[in-house]
Amino acid sequence: MSIPNMNADDDQVIAATERWLEQAVIGLNLCPFAKAVHVKKQVRYVVSNATTPEALLETLMDELQALSDADPEKVDTTLLIHPFVLNDFLDYNEFLDIADAALEDMELDGELQIASFHPQYQFADTHIDDIGNFTNRSPYPILHLLREDSIERAVEAFPEASDIFEKNIDTLEKLGHAGWDALDVGPAK
Template sequence: MSTPAAERDAVIAATEEWLEKAVIGLNLCPFAKSVHVKKQVRYVVSEATTPEELLEQLMDELQLLADTDPEKVDTTLLIHPHVLTDFEDYNEFLDVADAALEDMQLVGELQVASFHPDYQFADTEKDDIGNYTNRSPYPTLHLLREDSIDRAVEAFPEAEDIFEKNIETMEKLGHEGWAKLGLKVK
């Protein structure tokens, strides 16, 4: 299956809009703005239709990120609109992604963060606004460099408070405020 360029462009545009309006605009990740402004975010739209195909592409992207100068590509968003659209399946795949990091001996160098249109933290209701901190237009695996995280944490002394601040931000925003952002995210 070959995704038409127009569809790939639309997926990237929706993801970039989400990054700008939600992740950066709401300051959900204080580290995202600098890599976005420097154009160091690699957007990859996967054509995978099976978890096995996605795993293969994930491993390729992990290796590419590990081998690439961080000044050129600091982070990768592997967007996979055709596979793992069910959140439970996606969530189970995260263990596979972590195992791939171990198999590739990249633990401590790279990590995988998770975003999904139906993201739901444990012990929350599906519609809890706090879940929206990790809701993206499409299922997305965010590949990050540990060194970049370490540098960002040094620059942001209360990094451990980000999660709580994000929940607070979302609770103040509410469902109505989220809807006003006009994003292609549930």
């Protein structure tokens, strides 16, 4: 597993994240909802320089509020990229409970939600190298902040949304590890 480049500047981190979004998420159609907001430039990319979970939590809360306050036509979703903290997946996974608690404390649950992507993402009861885990693998740890309204509209537009996970697994099984590696969607070098 590659370690994020601790010297990568924000532009490099964002460029690597955009490449992953374009090549993997949109290119493989892992999320049929991603293309529209990307094309309309409604994705906000934020690189956190936090080095502690506490500092990341502060940034997360600021970004949750900023997304809530933003005009959805301008900013529909935020990718909070944090290359310098929670690089261990188990630590990251534990932080997700804290992130969800912050969402509730801010009374933004029901309006926003947080999805998770990580370079070492691993679903429960899977082996670390199972190709299915790559559906949520990103070049850096990412907290994806989404609007509930956008999710509801997307699900209405894609009635088969409940089948996305299974389709993604099938796509990645056909692609295989060599195909994933060929996408070159890792961290900035």
